[in-house]
Amino acid sequence: xxxxxxxxxxxxGELLSLISRLVAVxxxxxxxxxxxxVAAAYLEGQGVRVELWARNPQSPNLVAAVGSGYPVVxxxxxxxxxPVSDARxxxxxxxxxxxxxxxxxxxxxxxxxxxxxxxxxVTAMMGRQHHQLKGTLQLQLVSDEEASGYLGTDxxxxxxxxxxxxxxxxxxxxxxTGLKLMNAERGxxxxxxxxxxxxxxxxxxxxxxxxxxxxxxxxxxxxxxxxSRFHPEVGYGVISVNMIKAGTHPSQVPGxxxxxxxRRLLPGETKDTGLAEAEGDIREALKDFPxxxxxxxxxxxxxxxxxxxxxxxxPWGSSIVQVLARAHEAVTGTAAExxxxxxxxxxxxxxxxxxxxxxxxxxxxxxxxxxxxxxxxPSLVTQYKVFVGTVLxxxx
Numbered sequence: 001x002x003x004x005x006x007x008x009x010x011x012x013g014e015l016l017s018l019i020s021r022l023v024a025v026x027x028x029x030x031x032x033x034x035x036x037x038v039a040a041a042y043l044e045g046q047g048v049r050v051e052l053w054a055r056n057p058q059s060p061n062l063v064a065a066v067g068s069g070y071p072v073v074x075x076x077x078x079x080x081x082x083p084v085s086d087a088r089x090x091x092x093x094x095x096x097x098x099x100x101x102x103x104x105x106x107x108x109x110x111x112x113x114x115x116x117x118x119x120x121x122v123t124a125m126m127g128r129q130h131h132q133l134k135g136t137l138q139l140q141l142v143s144d145e146e147a148s149g150y151l152g153t154d155x156x157x158x159x160x161x162x163x164x165x166x167x168x169x170x171x172x173x174x175x176x177t178g179l180k181l182m183n184a185e186r187g188x189x190x191x192x193x194x195x196x197x198x199x200x201x202x203x204x205x206x207x208x209x210x211x212x213x214x215x216x217x218x219x220x221x222x223x224x225x226x227x228s229r230f231h232p233e234v235g236y237g238v239i240s241v242n243m244i245k246a247g248t249h250p251s252q253v254p255g256x257x258x259x260x261x262x263r264r265l266l267p268g269e270t271k272d273t274g275l276a277e278a279e280g281d282i283r284e285a286l287k288d289f290p291x292x293x294x295x296x297x298x299x300x301x302x303x304x305x306x307x308x309x310x311x312x313x314x315p316w317g318s319s320i321v322q323v324l325a326r327a328h329e330a331v332t333g334t335a336a337e338x339x340x341x342x343x344x345x346x347x348x349x350x351x352x353x354x355x356x357x358x359x360x361x362x363x364x365x366x367x368x369x370x371x372x373x374x375x376x377x378p379s380l381v382t383q384y385k386v387f388v389g390t391v392l393x394x395x396x
Contacts, residue, residue: 006388009125012381015117016104018042019375020097022079022113023106029080032059032143036079039120039141046124048139053159059143059151063165066126067133073394074138074168075123075387076347077116077175078145078152081108082369089371103365103374111368114375115174116141118363118384126391135395138168145347150303153347157354168351170320170394172387173360175346176368179328179379179386182339182360183321184233184313185349187265189274190299192258193219193282195292199255209253213246215292216257220244222285223261223278231266233313235340238264239278260299264344267311271298309345312352320357320394327389328361331382361386 021042027035040050043064054060059080084094084107092098094107104114123139142152160167175182197212205211220241227237243260263274275296286292299307314321316338325336339360351358363380367373 006125006129006392007385010121010381010384012377015121015380015384016097016099016377018117018120019104019106019109019114022117023097023109024095026095027080027108028083029144029147030059032080033057036060036062036141036143039079039116043120043124043139046127048123048127051165053156053165054151055155056151061143061152061156062139062141063156064123064139065136065166066123066130067136067395069135071135071169071394072138072166073135073391074140074171075119076140076142076153076171076173076351077112077119078142078347079108079113079116080143080146080152081111081113082146085369086371091372094373099377102377104377105372105374107373110176110363110365110373110375112175112362114365114380115176115362115383118380118387119174121384122387122391125388133395136166137391137395138166142347148301148303148305149347149350150301150305153350157350160354168356171348171351171356171358172320172324172390173346173348173358174362174383175348175360176362176365176375177339177343177360178364179332179361179382180337180339181321181324181328182343182346182348183316183318184231184267185311185343185345186234186237187269187311188307188309188345189263189265189271190307191261191263191271191275191278191296192299193261193278193294193296195219195257195259195294197253197255197257197293200253202251202253205253210291211253212257213254215286215289215294216244216246216259218285218289219282219294220259222281229266231268233316233338233340234266234311235342237266237269238262265311267313269311271306271308309349310353312349314352314357314359318357321359323393324359324361324386324390327386327393330389331385
């Protein structure tokens with residue numbers, strides 16, 4: 001099957017209809033069962049074999065496969081969304097896909113139900129030609145990406161290790177990248193800084209009290225700054241103080257003030273170097289306050305795991321990246337560009353941690369995690385064509 005033959009089978013109307021069905025199902029993280037059932041019904045209707053795997057019944061994961069044997073090329077995407085942030089700020093119903101010009105609006109349209117629909121169509125089309133595949137195309141639609149991944153891709157990785165589902169040789173992640181290739185990601189590390197004071201009545205604050213908020217305020221100013229180190233495939237590191245908690249009574253100097261800091265790490269940096277750097281900045285800011293007492297400690301998620309993922313990278317010269325780059329150039333007529341931008345972490349990190357070459361490539365749009373989220377329809381069409389070209393190159 002040639003790429004031209006494959007692309008003749010593409011139906012943009014079918015793609016938009018499928019996105020509409022996915023957007024119409026509320027699927028905030030922790031509530032993904034219904035949207036997975038909609039996806040499974042579509043794929044089974046196309047003759048694709050589907051399995052649902054769940055650590056938590058309300059957050060299952062769909063694994064579908066066409067072809068057989070190795071190599072196994074996986075496409076990975078998540079169907080969970082964040083909650084609607086402010087319904088009054090939406091100009092359309094967030095659960096109804098609305099097309100205006102070349103944009104499709106709806107909650108999750110960009111992040112990332114539009115891309116998941118693309119991968120479902122690619123899987124269905126390849127399933128009709130499965131006898132020509134020299135290996136297996138695996139589709140993974142996962143839950144819980146917006147929270148921790150523990151119920152989603154992390155769980156699928158555990159199943160791979162146990163031999164319950166096939167381990168991919170390489171992975172295409174469909175997260176939105178504006179049609180650029182994201183072959184590397186910054187690491188994510190969240191930690192607490194706890195400042196201890198001396199509680200007392202407000203009336204004696206200047207006599208008996210030591211206010212930890214005052215020390216925390218100086219620490220915040222020392223941490224809230226641009227970072228100068230740069231990596232050519234992921235950009236600059238980032239640090240941000242995102243939560244602060246202190247006090248239990250309005251007439252009492254608090255005994256404690258706790259900051260939650262989010263540090264995005266470059267390749268070559270670790271959680272230990274991030275902590276050490278932050279501690280040095282805080283000590284410098286408090287050098288004239290000998291009474292200041294503080295400590296830093298890694299934050300844990302709701303499952304008791306460190307809130308840390310290491311910086312990760314699949315080399316630009318690797319097979320999966322170069323095949324995708326060639327497909328992009330063949331479809332668009334322009335050279336592929338690395339994605340060096342603001343992006344946080346994706347589920348690609350889970351595969352790279354297992355030594356599986358992985359690259360992210362997806363559509364353009366705006367508004368993810370905000371109001372009036374939209375995906376650019378032409379970029380979805382391009383993504384479909386590029387994924388078809390990539391899979392045909394790898395498996396035929």
